Amino acid sequence: MIIPIIGNVTYPITLDPTVWIxxxxxxxxxxxxxxxxxxxxxxxxxxxxxxxxxxxxxQIAKPPVNRSIKKFExxxxxxSSYVMPxxxxxxxxxxxxxxxxxxxxxxxxxVTISLRELKNSYFLFAIDGKPLKEDGPVHLYYKDGSNxxxxxxxxxxxxxx
Numbered sequence: 226m227i228i229p230i231i232g233n234v235t236y237p238i239t240l241d242p243t244v245w246i247x248x249x250x251x252x253x254x255x256x257x258x259x260x261x262x263x264x265x266x267x268x269x270x271x272x273x274x275x276x277x278x279x280x281x282x283x284q285i286a287k288p289p290v291n292r293s294i295k296k297f298e299x300x301x302x303x304x305s306s307y308v309m310p311x312x313x314x315x316x317x318x319x320x321x322x323x324x325x326x327x328x329x330x331x332x333x334x335x336v337t338i339s340l341r342e343l344k345n346s347y348f349l350f351a352i353d354g355k356p357l358k359e360d361g362p363v364h365l366y367y368k369d370g371s372n373x374x375x376x377x378x379x380x381x382x383x384x385x386x
Contacts (some may be wrong), residue, residue: 226241226243226356226362227362228240228242228363228381228383229382230318230383230385231382231384232328232383232384233323233324233385234319234320235320237318238314240314242351242356242363243356245350245351246307248309251309252308252309253306253307253308254307254349254352255306257308257347258366258369303354305351305354306353307351308348308349308350310368311343311344311346311347311348318385320385325339326385326386327342327343327383329365330381330384331379331381333379337386340385343383346367348365348366348380349365349366349376360379361378361379361380362380364380365377
């Protein structure tokens, strides 16, 4: 149920989708495609470096975790389907500047997409509050909803190239 991000990155990381149900960054599946805004704008490299420096120096990088979940919220969590945006994880792995594509290793084959497409994607990790066991651990959806009817399933590893 874990997904390594390896390859052309400074820090190989391992994702564990089973704990994302408690993460405040999760988004309800039915709301994920409603307010999509085009995030293909290029950010200035100096600004990115500045943000990374400020984050490392002034903040302790902790994942946002919902510490107090009320009974109503707990029941909602256990009945809802959720996606997780991928950009934070990709940024934490610190992809090297010459990387441009990603190979998604699946159960029985591989799919290659651009790094930009990966950053503008979600991982579906829970349906009705339960982890994806049969064709999971995650499904990849593009934020623009273009593959909403046919997500990439059975993802086992991300290899940045």
